[in-house]
Amino acid sequence: xxxxxxxxxxxxxxxxxxxxxxxxxxxxxxxxxxxxxxxxxxxxxxxxxxxxxxxxxxxxxxxxxxxxxxxxxxxxxxxxxxxxxxxxxxxxxxxxxxxxxxxxxxxxxxxxxxxxxxxxxxxxxxxxxxxxxxxxxxxxxxxxxxxxxxxxxxxxxxxxxxxxxxxxxxxxxxxxxxxxxxxxxxxxxxxxxxxxxxxxxxxxxxxxxxxxxxxxxxxxxxxxxxxxxxxxxxxxxxxxxxxx
Amino acid sequence: xxxxxxxxxxxxxxxxxxxxxxxxxxxxxxxxxxxxxxxxxxxxxxxxxxxxxxxxxxxxxxxxxxxxxxxxxxxxxxxxxxxxxxxxxxxxxxxxxxxxxxxxxxxxxxxxxxxxxxxxxxxxxxxxxxxxxxxxxxxxxxxxxxxxxxxxxxxxxxxxxxxxxxxxxxxxxxxxxxxxxxxxxxxxxxxxxxxxxxxxxxxxxxxxxxxxxxxxxxxxxxxxxxxxxxxxxxxxxxxxxxxx
Amino acid sequence: xxxxxxxxxxxxxxxxxxxxxxxxxxxxxxxxxxxxxxxxxxxxxxxxxxxxxxxxxxxxxxxxxxxxxxxxxxxxxxxxxxxxxxxxxxxxxxxxxxxxxxxxxxxxxxxxxxxxxxxxxxxxxxxxxxxxxxxxxxxxxxxxxxxxxxxxxxxxxxxxxxxxxxxxxxxxxxxxxxxxxxxxxxxxxxxxxxxxxxxxxxxxxxxxxxxxxxxxxxxxxxxxxxxxxxxxxxxxxxxxxxxx
Amino acid sequence: xxxxxxxxxxxxxxxxxxxxxxxxxxxxxxxxxxxxxxxxxxxxxxxxxxxxxxxxxxxxxxxxxxxxxxxxxxxxxxxxxxxxxxxxxxxxxxxxxxxxxxxxxxxxxxxxxxxxxxxxxxxxxxxxxxxxxxxxxxxxxxxxxxxxxxxxxxxxxxxxxxxxxxxxxxxxxxxxxxxxxxxxxxxxxxxxxxxxxxxxxxxxxxxxxxxxxxxxxxxxxxxxxxxxxxxxxxxxxxxxxxxx
Numbered sequence: 001x002x003x004x005x006x007x008x009x010x011x012x013x014x015x016x017x018x019x020x021x022x023x024x025x026x027x028x029x030x031x032x033x034x035x036x037x038x039x040x041x042x043x044x045x046x047x048x049x050x051x052x053x054x055x056x057x058x059x060x061x062x063x064x065x066x067x068x069x070x071x072x073x074x075x076x077x078x079x080x081x082x083x084x085x086x087x088x089x090x091x092x093x094x095x096x097x098x099x100x101x102x103x104x105x106x107x108x109x110x111x112x113x114x115x116x117x118x119x120x121x122x123x124x125x126x127x128x129x130x131x132x133x134x135x136x137x138x139x140x141x142x143x144x145x146x147x148x149x150x151x152x153x154x155x156x157x158x159x160x161x162x163x164x165x166x167x168x169x170x171x172x173x174x175x176x177x178x179x180x181x182x183x184x185x186x187x188x189x190x191x192x193x194x195x196x197x198x199x200x201x202x203x204x205x206x207x208x209x210x211x212x213x214x215x216x217x218x219x220x221x222x223x224x225x226x227x228x229x230x231x232x233x234x235x236x237x238x239x240x241x242x243x244x
Numbered sequence: 245x246x247x248x249x250x251x252x253x254x255x256x257x258x259x260x261x262x263x264x265x266x267x268x269x270x271x272x273x274x275x276x277x278x279x280x281x282x283x284x285x286x287x288x289x290x291x292x293x294x295x296x297x298x299x300x301x302x303x304x305x306x307x308x309x310x311x312x313x314x315x316x317x318x319x320x321x322x323x324x325x326x327x328x329x330x331x332x333x334x335x336x337x338x339x340x341x342x343x344x345x346x347x348x349x350x351x352x353x354x355x356x357x358x359x360x361x362x363x364x365x366x367x368x369x370x371x372x373x374x375x376x377x378x379x380x381x382x383x384x385x386x387x388x389x390x391x392x393x394x395x396x397x398x399x400x401x402x403x404x405x406x407x408x409x410x411x412x413x414x415x416x417x418x419x420x421x422x423x424x425x426x427x428x429x430x431x432x433x434x435x436x437x438x439x440x441x442x443x444x445x446x447x448x449x450x451x452x453x454x455x456x457x458x459x460x461x462x463x464x465x466x467x468x469x470x471x472x473x474x475x476x477x478x479x480x481x482x483x484x485x486x487x488x
Numbered sequence: 489x490x491x492x493x494x495x496x497x498x499x500x501x502x503x504x505x506x507x508x509x510x511x512x513x514x515x516x517x518x519x520x521x522x523x524x525x526x527x528x529x530x531x532x533x534x535x536x537x538x539x540x541x542x543x544x545x546x547x548x549x550x551x552x553x554x555x556x557x558x559x560x561x562x563x564x565x566x567x568x569x570x571x572x573x574x575x576x577x578x579x580x581x582x583x584x585x586x587x588x589x590x591x592x593x594x595x596x597x598x599x600x601x602x603x604x605x606x607x608x609x610x611x612x613x614x615x616x617x618x619x620x621x622x623x624x625x626x627x628x629x630x631x632x633x634x635x636x637x638x639x640x641x642x643x644x645x646x647x648x649x650x651x652x653x654x655x656x657x658x659x660x661x662x663x664x665x666x667x668x669x670x671x672x673x674x675x676x677x678x679x680x681x682x683x684x685x686x687x688x689x690x691x692x693x694x695x696x697x698x699x700x701x702x703x704x705x706x707x708x709x710x711x712x713x714x715x716x717x718x719x720x721x722x723x724x725x726x727x728x729x730x731x732x
Numbered sequence: 733x734x735x736x737x738x739x740x741x742x743x744x745x746x747x748x749x750x751x752x753x754x755x756x757x758x759x760x761x762x763x764x765x766x767x768x769x770x771x772x773x774x775x776x777x778x779x780x781x782x783x784x785x786x787x788x789x790x791x792x793x794x795x796x797x798x799x800x801x802x803x804x805x806x807x808x809x810x811x812x813x814x815x816x817x818x819x820x821x822x823x824x825x826x827x828x829x830x831x832x833x834x835x836x837x838x839x840x841x842x843x844x845x846x847x848x849x850x851x852x853x854x855x856x857x858x859x860x861x862x863x864x865x866x867x868x869x870x871x872x873x874x875x876x877x878x879x880x881x882x883x884x885x886x887x888x889x890x891x892x893x894x895x896x897x898x899x900x901x902x903x904x905x906x907x908x909x910x911x912x913x914x915x916x917x918x919x920x921x922x923x924x925x926x927x928x929x930x931x932x933x934x935x936x937x938x939x940x941x942x943x944x945x946x947x948x949x950x951x952x953x954x955x956x957x958x959x960x961x962x963x964x965x966x967x968x969x970x971x972x973x974x975x976x
Contacts, residue, residue, distance in 0.1 A: 516946065532928060642765075690904075690921075
């Protein structure tokens with residue numbers, strides 16, 4: 001009997017020795033916090049925890065970029081449409097780090113070439129443009145085609161669909177940070193998935209995305225999502241955002 | 245006459261002075277290279293430049309994890325199904341940096357709780373597990389639920405759908421790098437989008453993802469995508485990959 | 489005469505055409521803001537814009553880790569020395585992102601082996617330990633030797649100097665960030681230069697650095713620099729910090 | 733007797749239960765690999781594992797940038813000096829990821845202003861310039877002063893010392909990577925410590941650093957360290973590199 005007890009004691013110490021490599025799977029479990037349960041959407045529909053910026057019915061979440069007046073674009077058949085030369089629009093709410101879903105479609109009546117054809121843009125924090133352009137069968141500069149970070153970073157591939165079809169952008173964005181001297185201490189970063197294809201992969205944004213001139217980097221805080229009026233009757237639908 | 249010539253000369257210099265702020269938008273255009281044109285898929289379908297790993301018809305791209313024999317799992321109705329205790333399977337091809345799309349579904353006949361319920365996993369390079377689990381209405385440790393980097397990083401939210409429904413993972417993965425001393429000099433990174441929702445955001449992978457014990461970091465090269473047999477009849481479909 | 493004028497006009501337009509490749513070097517100059525002028529130190533001395541945490545004369549910038557009482561360690565000959573079992577000390581001021589310089593020396597009277605020999609530690613935000621240890625000619629676990637991120641990341645090489653000599657750590661640290669759910673959304677990062685040699689290169693910190701158990705990640709704000717009393721009479725000198 | 737045995741068995745299980753929080757500190761030790769032991773230098777001297785590119789005696793490690801002829805610069809008193817208009821020089825050896833130490837001094841006879849005064853540059857992989865300039869008391873554009881990534885990123889502060897004094901750059905560099913399409917898939921990154929002060933903090937390099945025009949990004953492999961002849965008799969000393 002004593003022998004049995006001794007045996008057990010030894011095997012217990014032996015187990016303790018093995019613990020140096022960890023023998024209990026529970027040791028690497030983390031139970032807290034518990035990730036919030038959400039209901040995802042199907043095929044691009046908004047998940048339950050998203051802020052819906054446009055669901056096809058109205059432009060209540062939007063205002064004019066200059067002046068903060070009601071957004072003057074057209075809403076019909078579940079989409080909004082640029083009223084050319086009415087000016088760009090932006091969300092009333094401001095954001096920093098987020099996931100953004102937006103769908104757009106270029107006019108089937110094709111007018112012009114390159115940057116003249118089906119041109120708009122979606123701006124992170126009202127500043128950093130992800131280009132929107134009918135790049136289906138139209139030549140332009142690589143860093144200005146659809147899904148480019150405008151004048152900064154060409155997409156890895158051209159995944160644009162034909163005019164009239166709907167393009168989908170899924171964007172993961174992190175805002176830049178600035179120190180007290182006004183010098184940027186963390187780049188903004190952006191991942192763009194265009195129609196399900198990764199075209200910008202954690203790209204470090206260089207600064208602003210001007211048509212003329214170079215990126216600049218002035219300190220700023222949270223900003224809106226804005227959409228460009230570039231004179232073409234572009235359509236948008238199903239816009240939602242989740243703060244990260 | 246001479247006066248006119250002089251005036252023109254001066255205005256030319258004046259224009260040169262203005263150039264300091266760049267006046268020509270062409271100056272910031274980049275025309276080369278031209279991103280390859282591809283045809284994207286709709287609602288998760290493979291784009292034209294993807295390597296299709298499973299299209300519902302056969303397991304030709306797969307082999308057993310041990311031995312490299314033909315993958316013994318069941319194929320029917322456009323999906324593959326784990327044959328419990330037949331062992332895990334992996335792609336014949338090896339990869340480093342990529343975008344991966346995979347869909348999975350847990351059994352509607354619910355057996356067990358926590359890690360016993362609808363358990364499998366998809367491994368980056370055969371090593372780093374993104375957990376697959378029926379986490380719809382079942383409690384387990386946060387860093388072991390669906391879309392966790394197993395035993396390392398819990399998902400930002402729980403976006404799992406009900407058993408029988410199809411879950412979608414869109415994964416952006418970059419392999420770790422090691423120096424000649426065998427020390428890791430660049431973390432692997434991973435972004436996981438679960439049913440359209442960002443749940444792992446450019447996470448820096450700590451090392452291996454063992455059930456028991458701690459992440460380790462041994463030098464390695466390219467590796468396969470592997471799928472776990474954890475004893476549950478999990479279903480998979482529509483698996484494709486694009487090297488980045 | 490008219491011919492001359494025409495020639496000049498054309499050459500002016502020609503110059504404008506060339507601008508597409510930018511011809512004026514001024515176009516890419518940025519004059520604002522102007523980086524602050526500082527006076528650097530020589531051979532590790534504090535630069536003019538540093539917060540000096542210890543200059544050899546007193547412990548006014550420090551307090552006990554528990555209770556916030558005056559730091560009880562010894563100050564003599566331009567260094568401070570751990571009074572064993574008096575407890576760890578920390579700065580009264582709290583920090584987030586910074587560059588830290590600190591020098592340390594292990595006792596010449598060698599007692600013990602491995603973790604028993606010349607052990608202390610410097611903690612980022614009072615939480616994340618860069619190991620301080622007499623690793624000159626003493627064997628211990630790789631992820632616990634001098635300049636390791638304790639129990640997480642071994643140094644790339646062992647650059648420790650002999651007991652009695654002064655080791656220098658130059659540390660570049662960025663604090664982790666957490667979201668409203670208490671989930672970490674940005675890793676802390678750390679670069680450690682040990683005696684002029686890069687030993688941790690922009691390492692992504694996994695979480696806390698406990699003696700027993702695993703890294704954890706609870707949300708926190710700014711924190712102090714703290715120094716460990718591990719029972720050995722370690723010496724420290726020339727400690728300064730610059731917020732980044 | 734049986735009772736004793738039973739008691740021991742239970743306490744053994746109890747210990748196993750406690751292990752869920754890990755009770756053995758050995759469990760988180762990593763003993764392999766063992767970081768190589770090196771002998772660091774003091775106050776900027778080369779560590780034992782560095783490749784010494786210039787120790788004050790000769791230019792054997794260097795060649796002309798054009799033609800690969802013997803480097804024509806002057807060597808005396810432990811430093812090399814630019815022979816104005818003899819052309820830039822570069823290392824014969826090529827590198828990718830590394831830590832670089834270099835010291836430089838501007839002429840005490842001050843000629844010119846801004847970019848005319850004490851101008852040179854050190855180029856990562858022969859392509860990406862860290863500016864060398866007498867920025868002690870001389871105004872120029874911020875992104876072209878000493879320790880800037882030339883025409884891209886101004887230093888966080890101006891840490892330049894007076895002409896005749898020695899400036900020290902400690903640089904941590906990681907080369908960019910490109911995919912098979914010739915598109916950059918990972919930015920080069922650079923940290924610059926100027927006279928002990930962090931002035932570039934893990935900066936993501938945008939591309940080339942031309943005097944005129946914009947950064948470009950053509951695919952390339954390993955490259956040399958090169959030093960610029962900008963017409964000023966700049967001095968260099970104590971140059972060494974460690975591959976990371």
